[in-house]
Amino acid sequence: MIPDFNISSVLPPYVGEDGPAQPHSASPYVATMSGVVLRFGTSSARLEILLGLLNYRKALRDQGIESGFQWLDGSFVENVEETRGRPPGDIDVVTFFKRPLGHIDDTSFAEFVKTNMNLFNPLELKTAFRCDAYAVDLDTDPEYLVGDTSYWYGLFSHQRDSFLWKGMVRVDLSSDDEHAQELVEYKLATEYPPSAPCNPPVEV
Amino acid sequence: MLSKLKIDALKADLAAVENLLGTRSPLRDPVGFHQLATRKTVIQSELQSIESREENHANIGVFFGGIPVFGSRGIRADFATKAIDHFQDIVAKSLAKLELGQLAAKGPVPLKNNAHLMITDVARGSFGFILEEIAENSEALETPLSQVVEGVAELIQKITSETQSDFDETTESLDGRLLVSLKQFFQLMDDHGATLRLVGKHRTQELTQGLIRIARERIDSMEISEVIPDPIVGELFLLPSMRRFELHKIPGGEIIKGTVTTQCLKSLEDRSIGISNAVVGKPWTVQIQTRTVKEKNRPDRSSHTLIALVAPHESS
Helix, strand or coil: CCCCCCCCCECCCECCCCHHHCHHHECCEEECHHHHHHHHCCCHHHHHHHHHHHHHHHHHHHCCCCCEEEEEEHHHHECHHHHCCCCCCCEEEEEEECCCCCCCCHHHHHHHHHHCHHHCCHHHHHHHHCEEEEEEECCCCHHHHHHHHHHHHHHHCECCCCCCECCCEEEECCCCHHHHHHHHHHHHHHCCCCCCCCCCCCCC | CCHHHHHHHHHHHHHHHHHHHCCCCCCCCHHHHHHHHHHHHHHHHHHHHHHHCCCCCCEEEEEEEECCEECCCEECHHHHHHHHHHHHHHHHHHHHHHHHCCCCCCCCCCCHHHHCCEEEEEECCCEEEEEECCCCCCCCCCCHHHHHHHHHHHHHHHHCCCCHHHHHHHHCCCCHHHHHHHHHHHHHHHHCCEEEEEECCCCEEEECHHHHHHHHHHHHCCEEEEECCCCEEEEEEEECCCCEEEEEECCCCCEEEEEECHHHHHHHHHCCCCHHHHHCCEEEEEEEEEEEEECCCCCCEEEEEEEEEEEECCCC
16 A cells, blocks of 8 residues: 655655554555556646656566566655645656566576667667556566666665655556556546646656 | 755765666666666656756755754754754844844844745754755745855855864854854754754765864854944045955054945945045045954954945044
8 A cells, every 4th residue: 555645745755653663654665557646647748748657567567577576666655746836747667577477597588688679779769658667577687687776776765856755666567557547547437537737747 | 945955965876876877788687778778768867967956055964963863854943943043043143233234233234134044944963953944936046045055155164174273263253253153053952962964955974073172172262343443534445346445544654454434435425426536545534343353372362344435534
């Protein structure tokens, strides 16, 4: 379950009197995609970003990247509408993935990456899916994996400028994406139809 | 948030990424290598953007550590409020001095409303406050308050410097009222066993308890007296751009040198007196303020400020 924002308008690093010793009350908070939609899909701007995330996840699955999980972070999982007076412009994502079947060995995998570089180019992913997205190969050398995980965890668990300790969300790559997609489309059609007054300007 | 803090964070991020990149190759880790290479480019681009941005309004990070601070969780409220209040007071008096050249010995500090800094954020690690000037629009030139805040940071650095000559430089710019505010600030810091880190636009200063103690002792033992004797007569020479003067007393020829106040120079403009024609080398009756700095175990030091040109002196 994803907790409410704390007084600093971010996800808390942990919740409850039990503190971080209880795995379910500490960041990263495990959620389904529909849970993410219900928790963070609170404006048309945010719902558009969630559509982008769902499409990104589909693009990964279409190429056989189905096993693993994602950390979701950045201004999307903060109450930036309150702190900055505008909705988020994108969502920060790190995808920890298992290599697709048939491309497990290093040579084959290197070829796979070359052929599907569009899925691993953060600049292209931001344009195509509104995801500031990076990826970590779970089948790489363990030392590389530890280094990458430490780096991304350090970056995602603190605000850069204020050093504020904050939480993030984790979603498995195989989640209820279809249901989440329906939810997003439903909310966009009913709560934020095209004829409705404009939402606040989106971060450029 | 302060550009300096953002830049520091980005540089640390860049160092971490370069470190990770250095351990791998496209062959051994195709995804990791490519991702980190792209991340490096993104960080470098962001760094370039921030470093090239002109920040013309005042901002400074004031971080406290030591006894009043409890890790990153909190800071004693009674200490923090007083420390920030004293800092703001130093800034206000420094701004008044910059704009008007001279503070009266007593009375309200002029232009105090122009010196207000806002606490716009807090930063953890030690416990810090980000103080900023709230500008309606982005400024094309550096604001006076921005100059003053940078000047106060430099002043504090020199007062706490282990090099005596750095400290001696500061006494030139102090007056009695600013000295009182500095005494209050360093007394509070020292009494509470606090440390201080100032993060300005271009520099960071770390002040240990030891350095704060040095500053307090220096300032506590300092007295500044400012006396305006009767007007005197002499041949006057001015360097308006440097705000300096030299007076050769009549009679006697004793030479008095020092600085000129902004109001004095302005009064020349107001009176439409050409400085080169009517003043240079001509006898004038002038009013000079003599400032004497007394410190323990050191000889007294005097400096002079030309505060008014009373009238041209007609020689008999």
